Amino acid sequence: MGAGGTLSGAVTAATGGAPIVGATVLLGSRSTTTNGTGGYTFTGIPAGTYATVTASYPGFVTGTATNVVITDGNTTIQNFSLATAPTSGCTTDTTQTDFQAEVATNIDLTSSAGDALLSKPDLLDQSNATVSPTGFGITNINWAGQTFTPALSGQLTRADVELFCSGCSGANPNITVSIRATDRRDTGTDRGRPRLDHPRRIQRRRSGRPQDRYLQHHL
Numbered sequence: 001m002g003a004g005g006t007l008s009g010a011v012t013a014a015t016g017g018a019p020i021v022g023a024t025v026l027l028g029s030r031s032t033t034t035n036g037t038g039g040y041t042f043t044g045i046p047a048g049t050y051a052t053v054t055a056s057y058p059g060f061v062t063g064t065a066t067n068v069v070i071t072d073g074n075t076t077i078q079n080f081s082l083a084t085a086p087t088s089g090c091t092t093d094t095t096q097t098d099f100q101a102e103v104a105t106n107i108d109l110t111s112s113a114g115d116a117l118l119s120k121p122d123l124l125d126q127s128n129a130t131v132s133p134t135g136f137g138i139t140n141i142n143w144a145g146q147t148f149t150p151a152l153s154g155q156l157t158r159a160d161v162e163l164f165c166s167g168c169s170g171a172n173p174n175i176t177v178s179i180r181a182t183d184r185r186d187t188g189t190d191r192g193r194p195r196l197d198h199p200r201r202i203q204r205r206r207s208g209r210p211q212d213r214y215l216q217h218h219l
Contacts, residue, residue, distance in 0.1 A: 002072030008041040009079040010034070011055045011063070020082060023057040027068075045070045055080035058092045125152045 011023040011034045019038025024031060027042055027050060034040045034055075049069050056062040060082035070076055108117040126148040138144045150156075159179055 002047050004044040004046050005070040005072055006041060006043050006075040007045055007053070007068065007070060007078060008039065008075060009077050010038045011040065011057070011080045011082060012038055013060070014081045014083045017081075020057050020060065023055050023060075023080075023082070025080075026054045026056075047072045053078055055082065057082060058094060059085055061085050123152060125150050 007027060011020045011025065012018060013020055019034070019036075021034055021036055021038060023034040023038070023040075025034065025040045025042075027045070030042055030045075032040050032042060040055075047070055049067055051066060053065045053068050054062055061084070063080035063082050065078050065080070068076060068078055106119045108119055111117065128146055128148075156179070159177075161177055163175065
């Protein structure tokens with residue numbers, strides 16, 4: 001067996017002639033990708049005639065060369081000029097593969113296919129777990145509130161509220177929970193105002209201390 005030969009060339013766009021970086025070139029079971037100038041090289045290829053060599057890249061029509069001859073000690077040049085794929089053609093979505101090509105820090109790219117999940121956990125800042133068993137009385141005209149001042153900086157992302165009904169009768173009413181930024185002089189404007197349709201029970205966790213976060217429950 002001889003020393004083998006080399007196959008090299010460039011992959012460019014048929015329109016405009018720009019080099020296609022990252023194109024995949026296949027020679028039998030061998031595979032490589034084009035470099036920053038669109039070039040590729042296979043070395044140490046046994047001499048012979050190879051049925052097909054292909055070059056492909058998303059958004060382009062795959063190029064194919066047939067009966068490519070490799071000789072010992074020599075370099076065979078095989079260039080590819082790829083046409084733009086028609087808009088009706090199928091392209092390859094490499095988004096997930098591209099994300100996973102690098103080292104992920106504080107992000108989960110594998111547990112849910114197609115999703116990028118931030119691994120930063122919720123941080124409990126302030127809470128009130130000593131409310132009287134009788135709670136606060138609220139009606140359709142009276143509000144109950146709880147204030148907190150945060151010890152952590154950043155955006156409030158979650159507030160858990162526990163509601164219960166004592167001596168209620170009939171259908172459960174709708175409830176509005178209002179979260180506000182406030183100070184000693186003003187209750188501020190709503191930061192969030194979800195409506196709970198016919199609630200049974202929800203849990204509570206909120207961020208803040210007096211004069212900074214204002215939580216209201218309204219029947």
